[in-house]
Amino acid sequence: MASHRKSRPAGTLAAGLRTPALATAALTSVALLSQTANAAPTTDDRPSLEEVEKKVDDLYRQAESATEKYNKAKERTAEQRQRVDGLLDDVARRTQKLNEARDQLGSFAAAQYRTGAAAPDTATFLLAGNPQDYFDQAQLMNRLTGRQKDAVDAYITQQSETMEQRREATESLRTLTESQNDLKAAKATVQQKLTDARELLSELTAQEKARLAAIEKQKQEEAARKAAELARQQEQQRQAEAAAQQQQQESQTGTSGTGTSGTGASDTGTSTPSGSSTTQADKALAFARAQIGKPYVWGATGPDSYDCSGLTQASWKAAGVDLPRTTYDQVNAGTTVPLSQARPGDLVFFYDDVSHVGIYIGDGMMIHAPKPGAYVREESIYYDGESSIHSVVRPA
Structure with missing residues (x-):
């Protein structure tokens, strides 16, 4: 899986393995x-x-x-x-x-x-x-x-x-x-x-690492561009829903200007229901944000380190919702929603084998535990390309 981060101190992988940052x-x-045209020619079997x-x-x-x-x-x-x-x-x-x-x-x-x-x-x-x-x-x-x-x-x-x-x-x-x-x-x-x-x-070699870092930077910029585009689309959808709601209210009351534009809308670009589900999502996100900077360790469920599904499980547990342990089960532990309607707290799953998951925070961004050697961080949901997104699930 691709990585999107600045250089960090080396992190523990597992069983004593460490990867240079x-x-x-x-x-x-x-x-x-x-960019293969820029690749240095090889003179041996490497x-x-x-x-x-x-x-x-x-x-x-x-x-x-x-x-x-x-x-x-x-x-x-x-x-x-x-x-x-x-x-x-x-x-x-x-x-x-x-x-x-x-x-x-x-x-x-x-x-x-x-x-x-x-x-x-x-x-x-x-x-x-x-x-x-x-x-x-x-x-x-x-x-x-x-x-x-x-x-x-x-x-x-x-x-x-x-x-x-x-x-x-x-x-x-x-x-x-x-x-x-x-x-x-x-x-x-x-x-x-x-x-x-x-x-x-x-x-x-040091030169090869530098070239890969440059490619990584380009990928991050492209992922950020796509996240911004999703945020723009969601904002347009929010405004359209708010306008429709206002028109309906005016039709019912027979007066103009009684609608409340943006009422019940989230800052992700979709309407947000009132009640316990929003409160739970807020709690899950608050927990996830507090874990940023902690290392990915495979099989870990906290509190000092996490793998991807361990982080999402712990985040929603902090909100009073018990999720299954693995991505394979978490993907079925809620309501599937279109990506265009994703809102904070939703789970975003990746790849055909549903082997990775992050928690959506809005504007095309998520918090996730990326992979061994990396740290819990905020990142574009397009970090590994648009085609890698499998589905979005709302736990509560």
């Missing part, structure tokens, strides 16, 4: 690499600057996608571990009750033996697979009291339920192991992508 600032997408740039950009994109898969596997593993722990606790309680019931039935069998009604001893009963069979075969059921018969029935039921719980716990343990393996694989993938990117960047 100048190099990470130079990462851009292929969109503006039409890849061109454009090839390195594209490869690094792809690696960071792949790392972020793998991060969301890691987040999903981690969430699933935590849920399954909680379920397994609950099942094992339940099995332990049921086993204790089963042992107590077995001891009680054993006393019934011993009592029958002492009265001469049964030849087998208590040990025979305790080794029986089914107490009901034992009592039937020994022709003792007709000699048991109602309370004793109920105890036999309860034991059989408890025995069956305990065996079922044990089977369920065993299956859950197997599933948990699979999830843990998925988690390890996703983590290894992220770390390998970041390592590969770091190695490619370390091979760039």
